[in-house]
Amino acid sequence: MAKRKMHDPFGVSAPVSVAIHALFILFSLACILPVLLVAIVSLTDFTAFRANGYSFFPAKWSLFAYKYLLSDFGLIANAYGVTAFVCIVGSLLQVVSQSLFAYPLCRKDFPFKGFFSVFILITMLFSGGLAPSYYIYVRVLHIKNTIWSLILPMLGGGYTIFVYRMFYKINIPMELIDAAKIDGASEGSIYARIVLPLSLPILATFSLFGIIGYWNDFFSCLLYIDSTKLYNIQFVMQRSLRNIQFIQDNIRYMGGSAASEMQKITAQLPAETLRMAMAIFGMGPIVLAYPFFQRFFIKGLVVGAIKG
Amino acid sequence: MKKLSVSLLAMLCAICLALPGCASGKAPVNAPASQAPAVQGESSAAAPVADAKPFVTLRFAFPAGNGGEQRDQALVQAAISAYTKERLNADVILNPLDWSVAGERIPLMVQSGEDVDIVFMPDWMGYYGYAKSGAILPLDDLLAEYGQGILSTLPESLIEGPKYNGVLYGIACNKDISFTGGLFLTKALVDKHGFDVNSIKQVNQLEPWLKTIKDNEPGITPMFFGTGNLDWLGLPTEESKDEGYVFDKGAGVGFNNVTEKFVPYYETVFAQSYFKLIYDWKQKGYINEDAGLNQTDNAAEIKAGRAWTLHSSSQPGQIETWSILAGQPMTLVKGRPAYVTNSATCGALVALTNANKDPARSIEFLNLLYTDPYIENLCLWGIEGTNYIKEADGRISLPPGAETWNDNGYNPGTSWEYGNQLTSYVTTESEADQWEKLEQFNKTEMVPAADLGWSFDGTAVQDELDACNAINSEYSSILKNGMDDAEQTLATINKRLHDAGLDKILAEMQKQYDEWLAVK
Numbered sequence: 070m071a072k073r074k075m076h077d078p079f080g081v082s083a084p085v086s087v088a089i090h091a092l093f094i095l096f097s098l099a100c101i102l103p104v105l106l107v108a109i110v111s112l113t114d115f116t117a118f119r120a121n122g123y124s125f126f127p128a129k130w131s132l133f134a135y136k137y138l139l140s141d142f143g144l145i146a147n148a149y150g151v152t153a154f155v156c157i158v159g160s161l162l163q164v165v166s167q168s169l170f171a172y173p174l175c176r177k178d179f180p181f182k183g184f185f186s187v188f189i190l191i192t193m194l195f196s197g198g199l200a201p202s203y204y205i206y207v208r209v210l211h212i213k214n215t216i217w218s219l220i221l222p223m224l225g226g227g228y229t230i231f232v233y234r235m236f237y238k239i240n241i242p243m244e245l246i247d248a249a250k251i252d253g254a255s256e257g258s259i260y261a262r263i264v265l266p267l268s269l270p271i272l273a274t275f276s277l278f279g280i281i282g283y284w285n286d287f288f289s290c291l292l293y294i295d296s297t298k299l300y301n302i303q304f305v306m307q308r309s310l311r312n313i314q315f316i317q318d319n320i321r322y323m324g325g326s327a328a329s330e331m332q333k334i335t336a337q338l339p340a341e342t343l344r345m346a347m348a349i350f351g352m353g354p355i356v357l358a359y360p361f362f363q364r365f366f367i368k369g370l371v372v373g374a375i376k377g
Numbered sequence: 378m379k380k381l382s383v384s385l386l387a388m389l390c391a392i393c394l395a396l397p398g399c400a401s402g403k404a405p406v407n408a409p410a411s412q413a414p415a416v417q418g419e420s421s422a423a424a425p426v427a428d429a430k431p432f433v434t435l436r437f438a439f440p441a442g443n444g445g446e447q448r449d450q451a452l453v454q455a456a457i458s459a460y461t462k463e464r465l466n467a468d469v470i471l472n473p474l475d476w477s478v479a480g481e482r483i484p485l486m487v488q489s490g491e492d493v494d495i496v497f498m499p500d501w502m503g504y505y506g507y508a509k510s511g512a513i514l515p516l517d518d519l520l521a522e523y524g525q526g527i528l529s530t531l532p533e534s535l536i537e538g539p540k541y542n543g544v545l546y547g548i549a550c551n552k553d554i555s556f557t558g559g560l561f562l563t564k565a566l567v568d569k570h571g572f573d574v575n576s577i578k579q580v581n582q583l584e585p586w587l588k589t590i591k592d593n594e595p596g597i598t599p600m601f602f603g604t605g606n607l608d609w610l611g612l613p614t615e616e617s618k619d620e621g622y623v624f625d626k627g628a629g630v631g632f633n634n635v636t637e638k639f640v641p642y643y644e645t646v647f648a649q650s651y652f653k654l655i656y657d658w659k660q661k662g663y664i665n666e667d668a669g670l671n672q673t674d675n676a677a678e679i680k681a682g683r684a685w686t687l688h689s690s691s692q693p694g695q696i697e698t699w700s701i702l703a704g705q706p707m708t709l710v711k712g713r714p715a716y717v718t719n720s721a722t723c724g725a726l727v728a729l730t731n732a733n734k735d736p737a738r739s740i741e742f743l744n745l746l747y748t749d750p751y752i753e754n755l756c757l758w759g760i761e762g763t764n765y766i767k768e769a770d771g772r773i774s775l776p777p778g779a780e781t782w783n784d785n786g787y788n789p790g791t792s793w794e795y796g797n798q799l800t801s802y803v804t805t806e807s808e809a810d811q812w813e814k815l816e817q818f819n820k821t822e823m824v825p826a827a828d829l830g831w832s833f834d835g836t837a838v839q840d841e842l843d844a845c846n847a848i849n850s851e852y853s854s855i856l857k858n859g860m861d862d863a864e865q866t867l868a869t870i871n872k873r874l875h876d877a878g879l880d881k882i883l884a885e886m887q888k889q890y891d892e893w894l895a896v897k
Contacts, residue, residue, distance in 0.1 A: 116681075199485065200485060200488045200489055203485045203488075203489050204488075204489040204490075207489060207491055208489060208490070208491060291477070291478045291481060291482075292478070292481065292482065292485070295445070295446060295472070295474070296446065297444060297445075297446065307477065308475065308477040309477075310477075311476070311477030311478075312442075312475070312476045312477050314477075315440075315476040315477060315479070315480055316476065
């Protein structure tokens, strides 16, 4: 073991290794088991669920929840489509807008560097608040009930822009840009043909963040979308829970006939197994995006740290 | 350069700080005080030339079930537009908002001055706040001129109850004015054990029943607290039967309806004995162990054969509703009388926004909803033959091809929100004379609360109110669900409330109340 240690600078003694492994196995289980439980409950027969509650070993299996969900397949497929479009177009636009904002900030010869840095810094420190944002999107930009209301709210991002700027500062030497200039490259082609290829790791990292951000976003949908055709998948999943919440919060204020009308409609809302199936649908393909981006992801974080 | 960016920074900071401020206080910007009379002046000036009114499009936003926008929305909208064009030379566009979004959306619409003219704005969406800030319009003059149908339809208490500082800002839906409490039980078990549902006058009298069920019906929880709990019932305890009914006003404040005094709610005889009783029942296993955390629908639990009771309001028609939902005949222990309180009368209001393009015609449209069952039912149930079939007795049934009221193409479930519910259609699942019964119930069973029409201005004790509200919400669910030793919890909450300034709130409320009483 001692010999091995000489060869492997990261090697540790056996008990420590066991302890570390055990710790991380426990940690992984704590992450995986709840998801597994959700999956199992979604596959549990409803009467068995009623009788026994949450269980890893259901008395009876059933595909009913999924069948029920797929009976409204049009809505779900459409919502997946909306989410996919928003994820792809949104994260691309996000990467472009953020890196385009950050790139000039790393250039020493850019005259309004200070102003734009402070400008974006302010957006990090102060939030405009809900009502003013709503006002801008609805009454100034008029993008309510369009796909852009799902994309625009997340295009900025002060923190990300500063990380981009740091990355460019460290990884793109001014000499390289000067050399390209001497070779006759325009600013546009310097950005497109030198800066972007060099910043692939960070672009990949933040496009993953972007995709996840867009994937999980239901709030924009909640605020700006009226038409079911533009519902995204997270909102479709959130909706039934929020419907129940709305009724529970307010039923005592509504008075009797309201309450009974509400009761009739809540009774038709999906039960637990169905909600779990919805959660699985909500996780969906995004889980698959992680392994794909993983290698860029690690590189993107490490590169900035070492080369400083 | 540096100087420039510093001054720009300062400017931006100022803008950023000012923005949220002017949004929440948007009202001063739009100057409601000066605008509202101006609008009214305009409309009364325009009244003589009513025939020449220009065409206007009005938008009406309200929460709706079944996904908000309905499948046949366009079809129904066309019919509504045709009707309003003919009657008002106006187009009224319905803007149904799914329940899941309405709670956020409607206040934002009002705050941002979006192009919305009529909104559903009950007190639980912020009615009093918007009335105070002027984001919704005062209606008294408009109603007198254009809304006689509304005024003659609504009972007195639904007009007086929602007033803020003596001015009406919201028009109530003509439905049940208030509700009585109730405890619903499965009829089979009540009959089996020979219980008499009319014998219960105090909460304590339920205990022998619960014991019987607990001992003789294995697997059935006698008192199931899922989405509701026993405070719906509102009956006194053995100890508090001479105390008089005490309203829970939130923030630890109680209002004794008999003595007309504001008292610390958790120190009343009722609270002291009731919460201890609940805790005791929980210990004895009469109440499900996870009460307060369990979010299961009570009716579903009864249907599954695991619970005996559920708690709810008990106006006419409720026994039928619960019997459908629980899948078996239910019976009812009647709770407290139907006290008419401000919050009961403000449960469903419609208001005109500050951005309203034509307040006069908005009121005229609402007036039609109260007086013409055709337009009311068009908005509620859609088009006859397409979305429902009218039966001989006036009730409606599902159109061919639809299996439930979810897939008939149009059922926003909004009859309780606006207009005259008493002229709306009932489905064949309900009794044909449901609304007659409800009207009767409104006439005979309502007991006006002593403070009906009084509203509290909390500005003087805002900090204390916030603190006490926070403490109250921390403990109320624990007490109501018997989650912790009641005696100890009551002692803690009372001490904390007094430390947080409850006495100051009580004194201020009593002062304002006595002043109001003197004027009245």
